[in-house]
Amino acid sequence: MTTVLLTGFEPFGSDAVNPSGDAVRLVASRWRGPERLVTDILPVAFRGSVERLTELIETNEPDVVIATGLAGGRSKVSVERVGVNLIDARIPDNDGDQPVDVPSLADAQAAVFASLPVKAIVRDIAAAGIPVALSLSAGSYVCNHVLVHAASWAQGSDRRAGFIHVPWAVGQATNGEPELPLDDLARAIEIAVRTTLSTRADIDTAGGTLH
Numbered sequence: 001m002t003t004v005l006l007t008g009f010e011p012f013g014s015d016a017v018n019p020s021g022d023a024v025r026l027v028a029s030r031w032r033g034p035e036r037l038v039t040d041i042l043p044v045a046f047r048g049s050v051e052r053l054t055e056l057i058e059t060n061e062p063d064v065v066i067a068t069g070l071a072g073g074r075s076k077v078s079v080e081r082v083g084v085n086l087i088d089a090r091i092p093d094n095d096g097d098q099p100v101d102v103p104s105l106a107d108a109q110a111a112v113f114a115s116l117p118v119k120a121i122v123r124d125i126a127a128a129g130i131p132v133a134l135s136l137s138a139g140s141y142v143c144n145h146v147l148v149h150a151a152s153w154a155q156g157s158d159r160r161a162g163f164i165h166v167p168w169a170v171g172q173a174t175n176g177e178p179e180l181p182l183d184d185l186a187r188a189i190e191i192a193v194r195t196t197l198s199t200r201a202d203i204d205t206a207g208g209t210l211h
């Protein structure tokens with residue numbers, strides 16, 4: 001049976017909530033198969049996140065890994081295209097670690113592409129009326145770190161992996177940053193899972209930006 005591993009993150013920094021974890025829990029509660037969906041909430045820690053991801057992969061042997069996280073300040077769901085092999089942490093992680101200018105993965109390429117059908121996912125989330133965009137940067141913090149590890153795990157195999165950043169959910173942003181209904185975040189993530197399962201090769205359409 002096809003298995004999808006879907007993760008969100010716990011809260012981090014000074015925040016009490018993380019909509020990625022809430023949205024993933026919502027997707028799990030609504031999932032009706034037939035594929036097996038395994039969900040989990042990762043710690044916002046450079047070491048702990050990848051340890052947990054590796055453990056989940058070893059235990060569940062997924063065909064697809066989709067990790068999600070919060071990108072506070074973004075107004076749209078962001079489907080990440082690439083993980084850059086660089087950590088430059090602006091704030092300490094939840095374990096107090098703050099690596100600066102070190103690789104996520106030693107002795108690896110400078111970057112690794114997500115292997116999800118990212119353009120088909122953007123098309124389908126947009127068709128559901130939810131603001132969405134392709135993104136060329138997942139940042140240089142724990143989310144990007146997890147993307148690099150997940151995408152590297154999938155590289156050169158039939159497995160697929162990628163990352164989706166979500167904005168704040170309604171009622172959560174503290175500085176007037178953009179928010180979307182939590183239900184939209186969950187629907188967008190579920191669409192990403194469904195589209196990945198139904199789409200092997202991505203659609204051939206221009207999706208880039210000039211800057």
Ligand code: PCA
Pocket residue numbers: 009012018020044068069070071138139140141142143144
């Ligand atoms: N967002 C952070 C880490 C955890 C999360 O939800 C990031 O974008 O790196």
